[in-house]
Amino acid sequence: MMTLLETTAGSNVKVTNLDSVHALVRRRLGDLGVMVGSVISLRKTMPFGGPCTIEIKGQWIAIRRKDAGSILVEGV
Amino acid sequence: MIKLALTGNPNTGKTSLFNMLTDSYEYVGNWAGVTIEKKVGMLNNKRGQLIDLPGIYSLSPLSRDEGVTTLYLLDETPSMLLNVVDASQLERNLHLTIQLLEYGRPVVLALNMIDVAKKRGLNIDVEQLAKQIGIPIVPVIARTGYGCDALLETSIQSSGDSGIAASPRRFDYGPVLEGAISRLEAMLPKELTSARWLALQLLEGNIPVLQKLRQYVDPVQLQACYVETEKLVQETGGIRLADYIRDRRAAIIQGWLQQSVRETKEQHTTLSERIDAIVMNKFLGIPVFLAFMYLTFKLTFDWFGTPLSDALDSLLNGFVRDNVSSFLDSAGAAAFIKAVLLDGVISGVGGVLVFVPQIFMLFLIISFIEDSGYMARIATVMDKLLEGVGLNGKAFIPMIIGFGCNVPGIMAARTIEQPKERLLTILLTPLMSCSARLSVYSLFVGTFFEKNQALIVLSLYVLGVVVALALAKLFSFTLAKEEESMFIVEMPPYRIPQWRTLSRSTWEKGKGFVRKAGTFIFGGSVVIWMLGYSGFSGWNVPMNESFLQTIGSVISPIMQPLGFGNWQAGAALITGFLAKEVVVSTMGIIYAAPTDAGLEGAITQFFTPLQAYSFMVFILLYVPCLATVGVIRSETKSAKWTWFSVIYALIVAYIIAFIIYRAGLLLGFH
Numbered sequence: 001m002m003t004l005l006e007t008t009a010g011s012n013v014k015v016t017n018l019d020s021v022h023a024l025v026r027r028r029l030g031d032l033g034v035m036v037g038s039v040i041s042l043r044k045t046m047p048f049g050g051p052c053t054i055e056i057k058g059q060w061i062a063i064r065r066k067d068a069g070s071i072l073v074e075g076v
Numbered sequence: 077m078i079k080l081a082l083t084g085n086p087n088t089g090k091t092s093l094f095n096m097l098t099d100s101y102e103y104v105g106n107w108a109g110v111t112i113e114k115k116v117g118m119l120n121n122k123r124g125q126l127i128d129l130p131g132i133y134s135l136s137p138l139s140r141d142e143g144v145t146t147l148y149l150l151d152e153t154p155s156m157l158l159n160v161v162d163a164s165q166l167e168r169n170l171h172l173t174i175q176l177l178e179y180g181r182p183v184v185l186a187l188n189m190i191d192v193a194k195k196r197g198l199n200i201d202v203e204q205l206a207k208q209i210g211i212p213i214v215p216v217i218a219r220t221g222y223g224c225d226a227l228l229e230t231s232i233q234s235s236g237d238s239g240i241a242a243s244p245r246r247f248d249y250g251p252v253l254e255g256a257i258s259r260l261e262a263m264l265p266k267e268l269t270s271a272r273w274l275a276l277q278l279l280e281g282n283i284p285v286l287q288k289l290r291q292y293v294d295p296v297q298l299q300a301c302y303v304e305t306e307k308l309v310q311e312t313g314g315i316r317l318a319d320y321i322r323d324r325r326a327a328i329i330q331g332w333l334q335q336s337v338r339e340t341k342e343q344h345t346t347l348s349e350r351i352d353a354i355v356m357n358k359f360l361g362i363p364v365f366l367a368f369m370y371l372t373f374k375l376t377f378d379w380f381g382t383p384l385s386d387a388l389d390s391l392l393n394g395f396v397r398d399n400v401s402s403f404l405d406s407a408g409a410a411a412f413i414k415a416v417l418l419d420g421v422i423s424g425v426g427g428v429l430v431f432v433p434q435i436f437m438l439f440l441i442i443s444f445i446e447d448s449g450y451m452a453r454i455a456t457v458m459d460k461l462l463e464g465v466g467l468n469g470k471a472f473i474p475m476i477i478g479f480g481c482n483v484p485g486i487m488a489a490r491t492i493e494q495p496k497e498r499l500l501t502i503l504l505t506p507l508m509s510c511s512a513r514l515s516v517y518s519l520f521v522g523t524f525f526e527k528n529q530a531l532i533v534l535s536l537y538v539l540g541v542v543v544a545l546a547l548a549k550l551f552s553f554t555l556a557k558e559e560e561s562m563f564i565v566e567m568p569p570y571r572i573p574q575w576r577t578l579s580r581s582t583w584e585k586g587k588g589f590v591r592k593a594g595t596f597i598f599g600g601s602v603v604i605w606m607l608g609y610s611g612f613s614g615w616n617v618p619m620n621e622s623f624l625q626t627i628g629s630v631i632s633p634i635m636q637p638l639g640f641g642n643w644q645a646g647a648a649l650i651t652g653f654l655a656k657e658v659v660v661s662t663m664g665i666i667y668a669a670p671t672d673a674g675l676e677g678a679i680t681q682f683f684t685p686l687q688a689y690s691f692m693v694f695i696l697l698y699v700p701c702l703a704t705v706g707v708i709r710s711e712t713k714s715a716k717w718t719w720f721s722v723i724y725a726l727i728v729a730y731i732i733a734f735i736i737y738r739a740g741l742l743l744g745f746h
Contacts, residue, residue: 024138024493028564030322031133033168036315047358050460051469051563058196059165060348060567062456064463067564 004042004054004071012041017072025067032061039076042068078124078235079152083145083176084160085169086131087568089188091115092218092577093160094128097228102128103581105446106573107473108566109491112141114148123232127154133168135175136282140490140498146284149179155235156182158227163193163200163215166337170329171322173209175277180244180270182234185213186227192569197340205336211241219574244270249324252312253279256305263293263301279305280318348569352453361457368450369537372441373530376514377521381434382529385518389430397422412616416605419668424601427664427675428593428657431515436586438511442480443581447573451476452565459563465545466552468492468563471501475544478508479537480585482704485510486711496559500551502711503721504544506700509537511589512656516695519660523676524685532689536696543697543728592655600654601661604647608665619666638694638730639687639737649694655701686745690737697729 007013015038018026033056034040043060045052051062082090086108095101098117104110108131115128129148130141137143148154157176161169176183185206193200206213212230216223234241248254260275268274277285279302289298306317313320355364375381397418404414445451451473459469470492478485485505492498509517517536521529608624611617619625628647635641635649644666652659667678683691699722700708709718 022560022562024562025564027138027318028133030319031168031171032566033165035319035322035326044352044356045358046356046361046457046460048460051456053352053356053456053567057165057167058346059168060352062452062459062469062563062565062567064459064563 001072001074003069004040004073005052005065005069007042007073009042009044012039012076013073014039014076015071016074018070020070021067022070025063029061029063032059033057034061040073078119078155078232079127080119080124080156080158080231080235081127081129081148081154082158082160083129083172084131084186085133085162085165085172086110087566088131088160088162088169089218090131090160091128093158093186093188093216093224093227094126096218096221096224098126101580101584103584104577105443105451105581106449106568106571107446107451108568109139109141109473109488110446112144112487112490114144119228121228121232124155124235126158132172134172134280135277135285136280137284139493143284146282150284150288154181156184156231156237158186158231159183160186160188160218163187163190164196164198166193166198166200167326167329167333170209170332171325174245174247174325174328175273177209177211177245178247178270178273178276180242180273182237182241183211184227184231184234185209185211186218186223187213187215188218190215190223191217199338199340201336201338205332208332208335210245219577244273246272247324247328249276249321252305252308253321253324256301256308260298260301263297264289265292268292276321278302280321346569348449348567351570352567355450355453356457365454365457370530370534372438373534373537375441376434376437377518377529377533381437382518382522384433385430388433392422392426392430396426415609416602420601420605420609420665421598423664423668423675424604424661425593425598427519427660428515428597429590431518431657431660432586432590432593434514434518435511435589436582438514439480439585440578440582442476443578443585444573445476447571447577447581449568449570452567455565456567461545462548463561463563465548466561467497467500467548468494468561470563470565471497471504474501474505475508475541478505478510480511481588482506482508482510482700483707484585486704486707489711494559494562496552496555497561499712499717500548500555502708503551503717503724504548506704506708506721506725507540507544507547507697509540509696510656512701513695515657515660517692519663519675520679520683520688520692523679524683524688536692539693539732540696543732547724547728589657592657596655597658597661600651600658601665604651604658604662605665624666635694637737638733639690640683640694642682644682645691649698652695653699653702655703656695659695684746686737686740689740690733693736694729694733697725697732699725699729 015036038056040054040056043053043055049065051064052068053060053062082094084090091102091104091111094117098119100117102115111128111130117126119126129145132142132145135146137146159173159176202213202215212234214223214227214230216227257272257275261271264271274285309317309320354360400417455469455472458472462469462471474485474488477488482505486502489498489501492501517533521532525532608619608622611622624647625643627650628643632641632643632646635646648659648662651662664675667675708721
């Protein structure tokens, strides 16, 4: 079990748990198709602890690093 | 009257489609949240109305703009729903489609950006998909107009449907939920149509629906039903109720897509990724943004705007003035009329109009940022900085729009989810230097800082942003602080803005400025001229004995410590509250009278460069203009915050202009 932040940028991983993500962010992620079981990948991280971008099915989303750090994932 | 409602996820091209299908024009962009209120337009074929609604992912709203769509569906009954979906993101778009089908009006699907989907290697069998979902689907490309006629035809046809197409669709949500839905349906009064839809929305946690149902049913009962269902779902499936509903829908969508969509080629690096590699680079992100802003001011001033504006100035003050003057002479007009037109209208309105080239240039660049997809990137690059002061990256979008005009900027704050962050953004957006203020700077930098125009103006814009950030920090400490900040933004693929869209959107933004010059500033100029023409001793007094001088003298002593204690500056500041470009008109009128050296020549007699800079700083920060105060009032719905926005700005402007002027003097500037 690891968090999205611990994965190598660009590699596909499967979401296993979103429970500790900020509630509103979790909802919006769901709207954008990021749910338990979705395959996503970490793409870029901004400097100074800024947000990071994730990719799901060709769509890019920016979220804060602390939220990305609470997305639990596993390798596919 | 047929009423077609445009619904769909954010940034799927609803407004582009609206512009194609109606005879009106609304502004479009390439970021989620461009449309923040409902817009109504007459269909091209005059057979009905099209209603453009803010984009939503789901009918349960998270932000103010999304609530507009939900409330529309709750309170009104459109003839049909025109659901715009992004063909390249079908799966997530169809979650909303299911909710719309459950609502119980005929739905037609506009499969937009079909070209983008094809390029991505998605092969969509439209006929098969239509059969699966059971509604008409029309492939379109809203940006070019492809398929729009067919879409309109199909939509009109289906709006006349009754029977199956117009009744709520039932999807099976499993025994636990179906039980809860039935119980809720039984509680609701019979006259409510689409009771099943309401019940489902309630179970999803839709707040506006809850508020509506409270009028009919005991809130305690509703709450009990919700809690009980939530508990049951948690026990049986181990997941939250809202997630459960989403999963059920995802399964339905999977079923549809399996039959009708094939991926024909592997994903490869897209152009957007390559651009992002630079503009969102770890080290380059912020420098690239600053360089872009610098380029903006270079274009607006040094390279493009100012030369044009100078040409316009010599045209207005030479050719036009001479001709009007000789026409009036030949027509035998009274001296009074001649003075009103030449010294009032041409000096006042003309003084503002000469800045039209700069302002259009600025609007063109803002339109470019909006339409290209760079906006969401700027929000992301800026998030860390804004998080540090209690805001989030999205707050930067209203601020950038505010560079054009504060009024739409403040309205754009509606897309910010957290109420506190939204309030802060509303209060601070007026500090963004708008295009009206640009006319004041243009006048002064052209006179005092000819060599470094772009740099001086950039410094004012940056000052506005820095002050806003500092105040955000201060306010978020002292005002409500319990709310947790959040940030999530969708990054649309880049696209090359079409010239047609750019020019249209630039014109739509800029025409307000021209119109204001023709109405408000025209009227204001006449009034100001009258105040300058009359005094206690009667008409046609010297400017120094006019009412304008009396008014300006009231506040000039207060401004003395800031370096501009002359009555002319005082008068300009007071009238500038109406609209900031009135500062220029007022000065044009005041200084037109005594000298012939032109406005720029005249102000050098009253200001030193340092005083001019201090004056520009004060103009930047002091009270929002009348229109902005109005929109702050309507957006915050609070007189307290409106007063606050005016008063804090005055105090801050005074302090900062004072520091700059005094520090400048100490450093040996003058």
